[in-house]
Amino acid sequence: MAGKTTIVVHSGDMDKVISAFIIGNGSLSMGMEVSLYFTFWGLNRLKKGGLDKGPLSKMNMLGLGRRMIKGRMAKANVATLETMVKDFKELGGKIIACEMTMEVMGITKEQLRTDWIDEFGAVGTYINEARKSDITLFV
């Protein structure tokens, strides 16, 4: 039995988005299917050039903390978000963008990395993915 993981990426904070992709890639590596549903602040990370622009959820200190964590992650040989997304797509992970958030925040498809996005959907799409999942998380 392969199984499936579904994660709602509500937060656009860098550390939480990293967690979502680590769990996503870990699930894919176990042979599971994965869907990441990007909504609200999370959707900003799917904007062109926006992937690693999120602040830290704690101790951001006007971006100083964020820069420090990035440095420490590089030193500990943790993959960059760009690499994580590349691996995620290569292993067949699915990315869903929330249409309602796009309307609310005035984000157009042209502003988003449509090469990463498999589907545009609303809450029904998420529920339909989640009801078939063994693991579902919200970050």
Place this chain on the structure above:
Amino acid sequence: MAQIDLDCRHQNCPVPLVQVRKALKKAAIGDIIEVVGTHSASKKEIPMAVEAQGQELLDVKDQGQEWVIRIKKVKEA
């Protein structure tokens, strides 16, 4: 039947797992994947992932600070 060598030394979570999964997808049935690494959690987790995917774990060995894991692809991944 080929042997595929993966060097995951000094790579951190979850890169060794991801590299093994990528290699399993690309390998042909019967191929052996030999992965060497230093990340201690991966030494436990790669065998878990191999089992979860129904592939065959051949052995796990220590070589000083490094570990070497050999996996045989026995079915489509």
